[in-house]
Amino acid sequence: MLRAVCDLARAAGLAITQVYNKKVPINIQQKPNDSIVTAADMIAHEIIISGLRVLTPSIPILSEEALLSWEIRKTWEKYWLVDPLDGTKEFIKRNGEFTVNIALIDQGKPVLGVVYAPILSIMYFATQKDAWKEDKGHHTKIYSKKIDPPTIVVSRSHMDSELTRYLTTIGTHQILTIGSSLKFCMVAEGKAQLYLRCGATNIWDTGAGHAIAVAAGAAVSDWQGQELDYVPKKSYLNPGFRVSII
Structure with a gap:
């Protein structure tokens, strides 16, 4: 299949x-x-x-x-x-x-x-x-990998003020900007260690990338630490989330 x-x-x-x-x-x-x-x-x-x-x-x-x-x-x-x-x-x-x-x-x-x-x-x-x-x-x-200092991947089109403020609380790091679900894949293959999204996304934006990141050893969770789920709901929206190395 x-x-x-x-x-x-x-x-x-x-x-x-x-x-x-x-x-x-x-x-x-x-x-x-x-x-x-x-x-x-x-x-x-x-x-x-x-x-x-x-x-x-x-x-x-x-x-x-x-x-x-x-x-x-x-x-x-x-x-x-x-x-x-x-x-x-x-x-x-x-x-x-x-x-x-x-x-x-x-x-x-x-x-x-x-x-x-x-x-x-x-x-x-x-x-x-x-x-x-x-x-x-x-x-x-491919496998996710820990690297120090970490590379944080963010959206090329959705870099908001909330995310910018959060990045100032993190220690030494590098920023990689890229579009689409490739951000999930960067974490999955070890080119980045963290993908952050503060705003809501639609479930079709994340489902495939989520599968790849988790299979490669990463975690995909909301900001409270709960894994994103795709049980059918009235809304198509995900909350903000983090893709990180376990």
């Missing part, structure tokens, strides 16, 4: 690249919640959803681009959680730091995750036991 999901992410990434390289019109639109959607988001969504329905017909799917009501979702114990294009702002800025995110949620926990950065030709993927990185065709098993 993991191999098949990686293939779906790769196919979605190829379609996104067609828009990125201006072979398909980008068609930027604003959604009712004021977030931005492009043709790339929608094309990738269709590829992933169609593929998952063939792969696992009995498992429901929640995608950022096809939200479902609480009444439909409230009894789900297992489901796919999809962000067809995570980092739309980075996509529009053309810096390559955007990803395709696919996670399988079981009993509130992400048990499989794929994060694919098509422009960077890098894919991260994990089951509950192992996490891997594919970089230009080369596969490497």
Whole structure:
């Protein structure tokens, strides 16, 4: 199944690249919640959803681009959680730091995750036991690592005053800014030791990265120390969180 999901992410990434390289019109639109959607988001969504329905017909799917009501979702114990294009702002800025995110949620926990950065030709993927990185065709098993002084990874697009104040309370450290779910992956592969997010995020922004970070030996918890969970709720929002070395 993991191999098949990686293939779906790769196919979605190829379609996104067609828009990125201006072979398909980008068609930027604003959604009712004021977030931005492009043709790339929608094309990738269709590829992933169609593929998952063939792969696992009995498992429901929640995608950022096809939200479902609480009444439909409230009894789900297992489901796919999809962000067809995570980092739309980075996509529009053309810096390559955007990803395709696919996670399988079981009993509130992400048990499989794929994060694919098509422009960077890098894919991260994990089951509950192992996490891997594919970089230009080369596969490497990845692990989180303690390094002193630590590198703290933060969002390129969401560096708020609360986070800035918190960083002043930490001892010697280095800052790495990057977009999308790649921040989870930086901790997973040991290039960073801490990823901080003060503001709320949507569950599809974190599910796949969460699976990869935990499989690599890191922890993903809210600011009270409780692991993020994905049991269906009326709200799609996560609280602020930390991805850290255990």
